[in-house]
Amino acid sequence: MIQVLSGVWALLVGIVLIMLGNGMHFTLIGLRGGIEGFSAAELAVITSGYFVGFLSGARLTPRLIRRVGHVRVFAALGSFMSAGLIAFTLLPEPWAWTILRVLLGFCMSGIYVAAESWLNNAATNETRGKVLSAYMIAQTLGIIGAQGLLTLGDAATAGLFIGASILVSISFAPILLSATPVPAVEVARPMSLRDLFAGSPLGTAGIFLLGSIYATQAGMGAVFGSQIGMTASQIALFVAMLFAGALVLQYPVGWLSDRVDRRKLIFGAALLGATSCGLGWLAGSGMAPVGGGGLWPLMAAAFLAGGVTTPLYALLLAYTNDFLSAEEMPAASGGLVFTFGLGAIFGPLATGWAMNGFGPFAFWPVLGATFFVLALYALYRMSQRAAAPAEETESYLGVLPTASVVAVEAAGAWAAEQAEAERQAQDDPA
Numbered sequence: 001m002i003q004v005l006s007g008v009w010a011l012l013v014g015i016v017l018i019m020l021g022n023g024m025h026f027t028l029i030g031l032r033g034g035i036e037g038f039s040a041a042e043l044a045v046i047t048s049g050y051f052v053g054f055l056s057g058a059r060l061t062p063r064l065i066r067r068v069g070h071v072r073v074f075a076a077l078g079s080f081m082s083a084g085l086i087a088f089t090l091l092p093e094p095w096a097w098t099i100l101r102v103l104l105g106f107c108m109s110g111i112y113v114a115a116e117s118w119l120n121n122a123a124t125n126e127t128r129g130k131v132l133s134a135y136m137i138a139q140t141l142g143i144i145g146a147q148g149l150l151t152l153g154d155a156a157t158a159g160l161f162i163g164a165s166i167l168v169s170i171s172f173a174p175i176l177l178s179a180t181p182v183p184a185v186e187v188a189r190p191m192s193l194r195d196l197f198a199g200s201p202l203g204t205a206g207i208f209l210l211g212s213i214y215a216t217q218a219g220m221g222a223v224f225g226s227q228i229g230m231t232a233s234q235i236a237l238f239v240a241m242l243f244a245g246a247l248v249l250q251y252p253v254g255w256l257s258d259r260v261d262r263r264k265l266i267f268g269a270a271l272l273g274a275t276s277c278g279l280g281w282l283a284g285s286g287m288a289p290v291g292g293g294g295l296w297p298l299m300a301a302a303f304l305a306g307g308v309t310t311p312l313y314a315l316l317l318a319y320t321n322d323f324l325s326a327e328e329m330p331a332a333s334g335g336l337v338f339t340f341g342l343g344a345i346f347g348p349l350a351t352g353w354a355m356n357g358f359g360p361f362a363f364w365p366v367l368g369a370t371f372f373v374l375a376l377y378a379l380y381r382m383s384q385r386a387a388a389p390a391e392e393t394e395s396y397l398g399v400l401p402t403a404s405v406v407a408v409e410a411a412g413a414w415a416a417e418q419a420e421a422e423r424q425a426q427d428d429p430a
Contacts (some may be wrong), residue, residue, distance in 0.1 A: 008122050008131055010178035012138045015115060017171030019142025022108060024149055024164040025085055027239050029097070030222025031155035031232060032088070040223055040360065042094040044352020047219030048345045049098040051211075053105025055341035058404055061110035065117070071176060074114040078172045081107035085165040089158040112404040115175065120410045132411055136400050140247055140310075147240035151233050190334030190405075196320075199332070202381040203320030206266065207336050209374045210316065211343025213273070214309055214401045216351045216367055217242050221302070223352075227360035228284065234295065241299050245307020253311035262319040263382050269308040269315065270375035276304035277368030284361040305367060312374075313340075313401045314411075321412050333408040340401060 033043045064073045084103045091097070116135075123131040146164075153160040197204040221242055225235035256265055280301030317336060324332050347370070354362035399411045 008119060008134070010174040011115060011119055011122070012134060014171045014173075014175035015135065015138045016142040016145070017167050017174075018108075018111065018115075019139050020146045020149060021085065021164040021167035021171065022104075023143035023146025024160060024167070025088075025104065026218055027147060027150055027222040027236060028088075028155055028160055028164070029101075029219070030224075030226050031150070031235060032092075032161075033097075033223065034226035035156050036092045038094055038097075040220075040227065040355035041352045043223045044220065044348045044355075046094060046097045046101050047215065047223075047348040047352070049101035050105035050108075050219065051215055051341055051344035051348075053102035053107075054109040055105075055338065055345070056102075057106040057109025058113065058337060058341065060106075061113045064110070065114065070114050070117065073110060074176065075172065077107040077110045077114075078168060081111070082165045082169045085161055085168065086158070089161050108402075109404060112402065113406055116404055116406040116410070118175070120406060123410075128410060128413075132399070132407065135407070136250075136403075137247070139400050139402065140243055143243045144240045144247075147236035150236040155232060190338050191328070191331040193335060193339065196332060196335040196339070199328070200320040200323050201384075202263065202266070202378060203316050203323075203336070204339055205377055206316045206374055207313070207320075207339045208343040209370050209377075210309065210313055210401065211340035211345075212347025212350070213343075213367060213370050214313070214340075214347075215344035216347045216363075216370075217306055217309060219348045220351050220355070220363060224355070224360050224363040227355070238299060238302050241302040242306030243310075245303040245305075246310035248303075249307040250311050250314075253308075253315060257315055257318060261382075262315060262322070263378050266312065266315055266319065267375050267378040267382075269312050270371045270378060273305050273308045273312075273371035274368045274375060276301045276308075277364045277371060280305070281361055281364035281368070284364065301364070305371075310400060314399045317399060317408065317411070329412040330409050333412055334405045337403075337405045337408055 029046060030043065033046070038046075061073065061077075081104055084100050084107070087100055088097060091100070119131060119135055120128070149163065150160060153163065191199075193204065221239050222235050225238050230238065253265065253269060280298055283297035283301065317333075320332060320336060321329055351363060351366045354366050399408060403411075
């Protein structure tokens, strides 16, 4: 593993720094928005703006890279992102923040495409799985570490936004100084939603619902904490718990994924997510001040609800690939990323509307209901199609929901290669 990482360590360091800055900004929106008096509905629109930009960037960045190259696109998007982070404190208005979030979402999506292209080019068929796993861990650690940095300053001042901007700015140094030129990004034309749904109804519907869940957790978690009176440190811990659970649960879910009917695992993980949301809602209904005994049940609920979200994303990708040919996988990857983006736009809007009308603790019922719908649909699909034999399924590889289509395509190709190698080994044990 050390030998594998020696060739990509600079890229991974850069990714950690980017995620530190981006992770800080996600939570800062909720913290500073509460200080500015923004409503939950306004912050929901601001949150959704990020994913509108993210979806646009996923479509347009490959064209920009083909036109002017990785380095120029990467540097330009980084500059815009760094400037956008500082601009939040200069324009404390919901409409301005929405525009800035669209810009940041576009920039981050493009940065992912460029960085993942370099990363994928640096890997071989033998090392691609380990490189992508290291990339996932680096991203997650960056997001969690960002929450710790938030405790070092005051969200009411410009300091934390400036700090996030600095982290993003310096993150490009190790990447640009170490990355070698790579061929222009060739992203397959996304499969239509109709064809994708026909091939894997559960995969398509599940990815859409999971987009709603992930965006709500990442974007509205800090808003929820701010509105129920959590301190800045408690909010940072709450958001960190949403992502820390993924590091713990990713491996056991992946291990089970290659051994049991994946629909049963999707059902079980979604049901656990729904149950943990119920725990969060019950903990809140009995809480007087947030500092009371209900705080830790809230943290446990965040750990479990967030913990199943990322593994579910990779699980749904793997399940969808089980019913596709190797030639269809690249196009399906683009379709799934697009479907996830659509869910990510609508999820925070629904949650913000509910929180605005029914109070901040509506955060949990909306999340729980979405998990529950996913669980029920998985249960329904079990009655409609026979399970694929475990030995014929594609291998599981953890992929973050924020990954661009480049990483999703690479993960799918790796999974198909691994599964084929395992089948050949079984057919020819000698």
